[in-house]
Amino acid sequence: MTPTISVQQLSKTYEVPEREGGFGAAVRSFFKRKYKDVKAVQEVNFNIEQGEVVGFLGPNGAGKTTTLKMLSGLLHPTSGNANVLGFTPWELKNDYLRSMTLVMGQRNRLSWDIPAADSFLLNQAIYRIPDDEYKETYKELDELLELEPLMKKPVRNLSLGERMKCEIAVGLLHRPKVLFLDEPTIGLDITGQARIREFLQEYNKRTGATIILTSHYMADVTALCERIIIIHHGQLKYDGGINDLSKKIAPFKLIGVLMENADAHDLSKYGEPVENMEDADKKFIQVKADEVTRITSRLLADLPIRDITIADPPIEDVIEQAFNQ
């Protein structure tokens, strides 16, 4: 089976006007602009199968949004290829546009001054959704997101979380097969984030839609995505299961020990001591994965241990380590 999304050697270089500060430089740049090439995405490759939920991770300016924009068709790449559902996205074929959606957490699709219901109907007309299909989809979305109470108020009177629910719903009216979500939970409180997350999970399960999402909130990614792609400085740093990430990027384990008279013993000769806020009673050390057995038995032999745990380091730390490499 051909993958739903396949990306080969995708690159994007921006020309960014550049000038030094100060009045003189401003006048000079009016007549002669200097440009600097910024390599936003560099030779990225990956395949995504139908029904996968993939998280794009990376710090600000890493190239996540640029990649999403190329995949949705908004940007032409400088070089390389992409294929989504059999289409080349930037050809902007109507059949392609009708089978995908791009939701950007920081931009509005809904008209500010009118109730969301009216914008929904407008989108029904634009996407040529037959009435019965529209009603059915709307019913489903309403069930999952509880839209009905929000639909009659002008959009400007909705809270951020309510608006985001409507923004996502309006992007899904045409039942897209592929969802590109750029920071769909940005600015939402914890419950709001959780609501959107649960919805996406359920939506993916029900429809088998393929989802790519970028997020600043690690919890979004750990809860939703089995697979993550890490992009840093425009380059693909990691592509694989979220559980394998620690093995590849940081092949470390955390050993936590609970001892009598803990402060009397120095653990630093066994491994690198680390703080762990979640379990303050225990002392933790970080050791290489292939040395876990050896060190554990040494610990058990040497020290008055009452309890011992071996765990993967928290995903946040691993990813941060990946960025710093």
Added chain:
Amino acid sequence: MHTLKLLSAFLKMNIQMSLAYRADTIVNILLNLMWLGWELLSLNIIFSNTQTLGGWGIGELIALLGVFRLVNTLMIALIWPNTEKFNQSIRDGSMDYTILQPANSMFLVTFSRITVWRFWDLILAIILIVIGINMSGDLITAPQILTFILLALSGIIVIYSLWIVLIALTFWFTKFDNNVTILQALLDAGRYPATVYPVWLRVIVTFIIPIAVATTIPLQALRGELDFNQVLIFFFIGVASFIIASRVWKSGLKRYSGASS
């Protein structure tokens, strides 16, 4: 068929939007009537000093005013609000969503805002044209009315195309908020018949900046002053300018997708 459906969806949405601002609507209708009074008064002043203006009598000028207001309605009901929306969507990035919708983006940009109540101006404009023609005493035949409608449409398309080109320039020069002020300034020159201007200026007004195409020319057709070839040429200008505008729009979009981040 689908285009009509989409248009009616836009229309419905805009009617709802304008109903939300009642006072605004009423004040604007009153203001508009005042303007009409002022325009008629100034014509009256001109004709208290002279019998004809560039070979046109007062009745014909009232008809011209009607045609001018026909075109002006297009400006105010569609072009102004949509320009505002367009410039804003470039700034806040919602243009991205417009591009990703499975419909002609030029169509979406043209009709997403409609100042609905302005359409009563159309009726007013038609009344002015009928009264003006009556006063002038010209005899009008059915083919003349048809060519008038044809050339008025073609003239409107010329102005529309000019607008598309102007806003498409925004894709190249991100900040270009004056785009439509230029167009309005040009259109205002079409308030008087092109024949009052000296020949060189008339050439510019008619051909280089094809504004008179939308006002004077259709009215000349109505008075039966144009031969068949001329009608054909002016109709062709409308078609050609639309094709050029679509091309410019397309390459503008390409430019946008190459440069934005």
